[in-house]
Amino acid sequence: MDPVFDRALRDGVTALWADVSNAGGAVGFVPPVTEEDIRPELAGHLVAMAEGRTRPVVGRDGDGSVAATAFLTRNTHRLMRHWIGVYTVMVHPRHQGKGYGRELMAAVAGAARSVEGIDAVRLTCRGGTGADRFYASCGYKEVGRVPGAIRVAEDDYRDDIIMWLPLFR
Template sequence: MVLASVARVTAETPTFETETTRLRLRRPTEVDRGFHATVHSDPRLFAHAPHVLGTPASNAAFFDAILDHWSTHGFGYWVAENRETGMPLGWVGVQRRGEHLNLYYRFVTEAHGRGLAREAARAAVALATEWAPEHRVQALVKDHNAASVRTAESAGLVRTGEQVVLSDDQPDEPPSSVFEAPSVDRVELLDAVTRLDLLDLWTRVNDAGGAVGFLPGAPAESVAAAIGTHEEQMAAGNAVGGALRLPDGRLVGWAWWVRTPNPLLHHGRWLYRVMVDPDRQGRGFGRLLMAGMHRLAREDGVELLQLGVRSGSGASRFYAQCGYVEVGRIPGAIRVAAGDDRDDVTMARRVDGRPLRPHGGD
């Protein structure tokens, strides 16, 4: 199985090329100049802004800028190819624009309506969240371009309420709305406001049926006690929280990395209580939270990541997309209700994304 949205890594140096379920996203080379010109000269792809349709001169300058960005920063806009056939389908990725990373996506007409731009944009935003947290991802989109708005939102970006006038806007053209990705912030100590926000989030995730340690309807006091236990781990230096926050600071996701007491296992961490606001499901927030959690683990020098999931919850499929593989299963270990026993499934991955290799001994 090819892991979705996982950067290939050699030693400690990431190669920012990746594969999703249907696409290969690779660094462009000079041989892609013609495809770039074809895409950016197709009037069907510029129906919402025909005045920016590419010319031979502007296409050449744009393509040169893409190659220069890769040479300078080591990442940038990818060529999106069909994984099975190798056929190029579009351009997608992030590039530096001031203090932000600009999310860009443009696919050939024949690829529209299949969710490919969303799939590719999610990979781009997740990689940026994991590897470039100092620069938030932004997309500048005209509101009348409904398809582009949907792609930005489905990639995890949220409308900030800001609008900007672009340098190539026509005098009578409306400004572009600013969409921005959430951040994943390290939390080593809960303040009173964050504790209350987390309690509210966790309770709502419980009541929505999320597999985060309790059944729906669990009293807030029980959740608060669980938070207290994690706070004790944090105070002892054995846990760190990851808070997924919108650009306005609202808490919409949470998870913990926990170190076990055994010093033989201190190069690894266990992931606990991964939760996303149930009102914001389907927006790619879970993938962004995991990307940020991988960054936090890497910053702490962690090498091996482990987590447990309940069978039948659909979580295994999600974590597989984040690079995890099943390494163990205890059938019927979790009793959800009378007559409803689930398997306790253990999954793992390396921080650097390389394959897990067994020792091979007894």
């Protein structure tokens, strides 16, 4: 949680994001993408981190390479400050199926529990990827779905699935 976001980490997250996107991961892009395509999106996360609105969770593999990330963002709406959102959840394709995702989501829940006043975690995922089944296996419950809200191609619309993890109930 909250590693120093130096150039090496920034470059590692950028490369991870591009690799995940190009492997078909549902993290805001449709392949093919380059690291140059990713940089403006990461810059938005960096601004939010500098403003104290977003906190990164980063996992590394045995070689020290960035293997997984998630970004926790405080909700600023006065009636919704009791939950935190998690965005840009990624595990490098070479590490998928090895438990990295479960470790990442456990770290996300632990980090959220450490924030005073946070009762739950909310995330969204793209339908048709199986991500909703993965998050459900981590304790999240589907609480909403917007059919066809995500357009990944001219004739390919996916549901936007809202998932919720209560932390203390």
